[in-house]
Amino acid sequence: xxxxxxxxxxxxxxxxxxxxxxxxxxxxPYRSTLRRAPSKPLIFLPHTLxxxxxxxYGHGNIAETDNDxxxxxxxxxxGERIIVTGKVLDSNGRPVPQTLIEVWQxxxxxxxAHLKDQHPAPLDRNFTGAGxxxxxxxxxxxxxxxKPGAYxxxxxxxxxxxxxxxxxxxxxxxxxxxxxQMYFPGDPLLAFDxxxxxVPDEKARQRMISKFDLETTQPHxxxxxxxxxxxxGPDATLFESI
Amino acid sequence: MRMVPTPSQTVGPFFAFGLTxxxxxxxxxxxxxxKGERLRLLCCVLDGDGVPIPDAMIExxxxxxxxxxxxxxxxxxxxxxPACLGFGRMGTAEDxxxxxETIKPGRVPGPDGMLQAPHLNLALFARGLxxxxxxxxxxxxxxxNQEDPILxxxxxxxxxxxxxxxxxxxxxxxxxxxxxxxxxVFFDV
Numbered sequence: 150x151x152x153x154x155x156x157x158x159x160x161x162x163x164x165x166x167x168x169x170x171x172x173x174x175x176x177x178p179y180r181s182t183l184r185r186a187p188s189k190p191l192i193f194l195p196h197t198l199x200x201x202x203x204x205x206y207g208h209g210n211i212a213e214t215d216n217d218x219x220x221x222x223x224x225x226x227x228g229e230r231i232i233v234t235g236k237v238l239d240s241n242g243r244p245v246p247q248t249l250i251e252v253w254q255x256x257x258x259x260x261x262a263h264l265k266d267q268h269p270a271p272l273d274r275n276f277t278g279a280g281x282x283x284x285x286x287x288x289x290x291x292x293x294x295x296k297p298g299a300y301x302x303x304x305x306x307x308x309x310x311x312x313x314x315x316x317x318x319x320x321x322x323x324x325x326x327x328x329x330q331m332y333f334p335g336d337p338l339l340a341f342d343x344x345x346x347x348v349p350d351e352k353a354r355q356r357m358i359s360k361f362d363l364e365t366t367q368p369h370x371x372x373x374x375x376x377x378x379x380x381x382g383p384d385a386t387l388f389e390s391i
Numbered sequence: 392m393r394m395v396p397t398p399s400q401t402v403g404p405f406f407a408f409g410l411t412x413x414x415x416x417x418x419x420x421x422x423x424x425x426k427g428e429r430l431r432l433l434c435c436v437l438d439g440d441g442v443p444i445p446d447a448m449i450e451x452x453x454x455x456x457x458x459x460x461x462x463x464x465x466x467x468x469x470x471x472x473p474a475c476l477g478f479g480r481m482g483t484a485e486d487x488x489x490x491x492e493t494i495k496p497g498r499v500p501g502p503d504g505m506l507q508a509p510h511l512n513l514a515l516f517a518r519g520l521x522x523x524x525x526x527x528x529x530x531x532x533x534x535x536n537q538e539d540p541i542l543x544x545x546x547x548x549x550x551x552x553x554x555x556x557x558x559x560x561x562x563x564x565x566x567x568x569x570x571x572x573x574x575x576v577f578f579d580v
Contacts, residue, residue: 160464163580164393170398172398172521174522176521179519181401181519182519182521183439184438184439184440184569184570185438185439185444185517185519185570188570188571191577191578192545192576193544193578193579194525194544195502197500197502197507198454198465198500199499199507199527200512201464202460202462202465203452203462204452204476204477205461205462205476238394240393241392241393241394242392242394251410252409253408262408263404265404266405277408278409279408279409315400315402315403315409317409317410322464324525324580326450327396327397328401328523329397329398329399329400330400344401344521347400352395353395353397353398356395356396356397356398357397357400378397379396380396380397385393
């Protein structure tokens with residue numbers, strides 16, 4: 150072997166997802182997957198440094214109002230003010246500190262600040278609906294925003310997306326990267342939503358539903374919701390042995 | 392204790408104002424002062440009908456010219472080139488394309504102490520993708536491709552889908568086909 154690496158790398162491979170806990174790429178009830186899901190089997194990739202490393206962010210990337218979506222314009226947005234807070238953990242239960250979280254959402258009327266959104270609901274000039282923050286040393290984060298509205302889409306007859314906030318999280322590795330959606334407890338639209346229903350495992354699916362939290366709720370000001378996010382972590386059995 | 396990870400959900404069609412506009416987004420993976428051979432890369436994303444996808448997002452993660460990742464888990468990260476942070480993100484335009492500027496990465500360690508051929512790690516997000524797809528960008532005519540420990544895991548007839556081609560004018564082109572005869576190889580990570 151002419152190209153031996155200088156030293157063996159000491160990283161630990163990441164856990165693989167258990168069957169049913171993530172959506173498959175093809176899920177027919179969600180029509181857009183039909184021409185976009187790969188049709189050939191994925192190739193198993195052993196983890197190397199390329200997979201277990203990933204971008205590192207610092208506080209320089211975050212501005213003061215980035216985690217307060219109600220304070221980014223001259224006036225206050227319309228809608229029900231909410232606090233969304235929680236922790237980012239890895240699948241070993243360890244907090245993921247200093248990791249970038251990005252969120253984006255529709256306004257309280259169910260309309261996105263996006264040129265292609267044609268839903269005939271009003272835009273709100275005091276609401277863009279995008280935010281970002283870093284988790285603290287305990288993996289905790291906090292956003293202030295307004296509750297997004299449900300909105301119709303063209304997937305099937307009389308299709309409505311349940312109210313949701315999009316979350317993008319990095320974690321420590323390029324393969325711990327997660328884009329997901331946070332839903333609200335008790336939403337009757339969840340039962341009819343193919344995006345939410347694309348996850349076969351009931352317990353895993355419920356991870357995406359936030360919990361109303363009276364402790365987070367601030368009197369005379371805003372309702373509080375808890376949303377913990379669990380990312381893939383290093384394989385714990387190997388982790389303990391080194 | 393093992394916790395079940397939060398499931399992935401699609402980015403949907405309206406992510407641009409959250410993910411690919413302003414400071415959230417950068418075509419520049421390695422700054423102008425980064426050491427190494429500079430390169431320009433055009434990526435093009437096509438669906439199962441060969442139609443360009445205008446609402447996709449590409450993220451790229453790569454090592455510096457010496458094959459070091461700017462990350463604490465790389466044992467050599469202390470000497471990684473600070474001008475090459477190694478990450479870029481772009482949304483695709485109406486024609487399904489997006490462009491990156493970077494340097495050619497060096498070789499990083501792979502399984503069993505073998506070195507890997509220079510490659511970019513690519514994650515693709517889009518409406519209709521319930522979870523991101525992972526692929527790799529290798530560079531045509533690099534002799535190291537012959538002995539890359541990951542490329543050998545891919546059936547021979549499909550390997551070319553992972554290899555960017557140098558176009559006239561010196562720009563690299565990498566086409567991502569989600570389905571069809573030239574379907575790009577995606578990895579189970």
